[in-house]
Amino acid sequence: MFQQLGIIGCGLMGGSFALALKKAGLVRRVVGYSKSPSTTEAARRLGVVDVVADSALLATSGSDLVLLAVPVSATESTLRAIRHLVSPQTLVMDVGSTKQDVVLAAQKALGKHIESFVPAHPIAGKEKSGVANADADLYLGSQVVLTPLPSNRPELVQKAIDVWSALGCRVLRMEPRLHDAAFAAVSHLPHLLAYSYFNAVAAQTSGSDFMSLAGPGFRDFTRIAASEPGMWRDIFLSNRSELLQQLKHFRHQLDAMERALEEEDGSGLERVLRQASEGRSRWQEPSSRRRAIVKPKV
Numbered sequence: 018m019f020q021q022l023g024i025i026g027c028g029l030m031g032g033s034f035a036l037a038l039k040k041a042g043l044v045r046r047v048v049g050y051s052k053s054p055s056t057t058e059a060a061r062r063l064g065v066v067d068v069v070a071d072s073a074l075l076a077t078s079g080s081d082l083v084l085l086a087v088p089v090s091a092t093e094s095t096l097r098a099i100r101h102l103v104s105p106q107t108l109v110m111d112v113g114s115t116k117q118d119v120v121l122a123a124q125k126a127l128g129k130h131i132e133s134f135v136p137a138h139p140i141a142g143k144e145k146s147g148v149a150n151a152d153a154d155l156y157l158g159s160q161v162v163l164t165p166l167p168s169n170r171p172e173l174v175q176k177a178i179d180v181w182s183a184l185g186c187r188v189l190r191m192e193p194r195l196h197d198a199a200f201a202a203v204s205h206l207p208h209l210l211a212y213s214y215f216n217a218v219a220a221q222t223s224g225s226d227f228m229s230l231a232g233p234g235f236r237d238f239t240r241i242a243a244s245e246p247g248m249w250r251d252i253f254l255s256n257r258s259e260l261l262q263q264l265k266h267f268r269h270q271l272d273a274m275e276r277a278l279e280e281e282d283g284s285g286l287e288r289v290l291r292q293a294s295e296g297r298s299r300w301q302e303p304s305s306r307r308r309a310i311v312k313p314k315v
């Protein structure tokens with residue numbers, strides 16, 4: 018049981034974490050800070066936070082668990098703002114979608130307090146941001162990647178594993194570099210493609226007429242194109258080199274499809290379509306292997 022959770026960034030991810038911890042009975046009090054006072058006030062009205070803090074530092078004061086749920090580009094300044102109140106017993110985590118830059122930001126900002134910062138990335142979310150979309154069950158059954166640092170206090174790493182496990186998550190440990198390479202392929206590239214594809218259709222003269230006829234295929238493929246642009250700008254820029262690498266792989270496949278179409282190469286086309294269809298049918302969504310909620314150890 019945590020005495021106080023300090024949420025910095027009371028949006029979708031931070032708000033959902035607060036609600037999940039409350040639902041699991043793992044926290045006595047939640048204090049929240051967000052850049053915009055109207056957001057923090059909405060979080061209080063919705064019962065996501067109990068107390069509104071006027072700064073990130075005040076949200077950290079007295080908290081034994083602090084969660085940064087801000088855009089990845091705000092990690093360094095936020096950690097700098099709270100570092101004086103991070104004690105050796107405080108567990109500080111983030112939920113950022115990239116990890117190499119977050120670790121770098123923490124190294125620059127935290128000094129000796131880095132021992133308390135355990136970088137985390139829950140593989141959960143949705144295209145709707147903001148505290149109004151926070152959901153106590155958002156993390157249930159999801160994977161959470163931790164990229165612990167060599168300087169982390171082992172008991173805080175264990176505490177991080179315990180708290181996510183208690184929320185019904187499967188916790189994995191990974192090197193930041195490997196994390197960023199993997200999520201460039203399975204999260205960042207699909208978002209980039211969804212945004213590009215949507216614009217490619219919408220920019221055509223008849224784009225809106227075409228879209229008025231669209232069915233579930235279009236809906237499913239473009240859902241994530243409605244995601245928050247500022248957040249994804251940050252993610253793309255922060256993981257730029259891995260994303261560029263993934264774009265090369267994608268362009269190679271697209272070129273092969275285009276060639277097969279131009280040459281009316283039906284068997285070549287079917288070969289690549291079959292390869293994808295069989296692979297996708299075999300793929301099992303990790304979060305569909307839902308785990309029972311384990312007894313909280315925290």
Ligand SMILES: NC(=O)c1ccc[n+]([C@@H]2O[C@H](COP(=O)([O-])OP(=O)(O)OC[C@H]3O[C@@H](n4cnc5c(N)ncnc54)[C@H](O)[C@@H]3O)[C@@H](O)[C@H]2O)c1
Nearest residue numbers: 026027028029030051052087089091113114142143146147
């Ligand atoms: N949305 C997703 O699906 C998803 C999934 C996994 C991880 N993430 C990561 O979670 C983080 C938060 O994303 P979200 O979807 O909750 O966004 P969000 O827009 O819903 O919430 C972010 C909140 O942070 C606040 N904020 C922005 N800058 C701030 C600052 N400097 N100091 C304090 N508060 C600040 C905003 O006002 C907002 O309340 C991002 O780093 C993102 O990469 C998002």
Ligand SMILES: O=C(O)C(=O)C[C@]1(C(=O)O)C=C[C@H](O)C=C1
Nearest residue numbers: 114139140141142143144204241
């Ligand atoms: O469900 C969605 O809308 C998401 O995009 C969630 C999603 C993803 O799977 O790519 C988005 C960003 C992350 O950092 C983790 C999860």
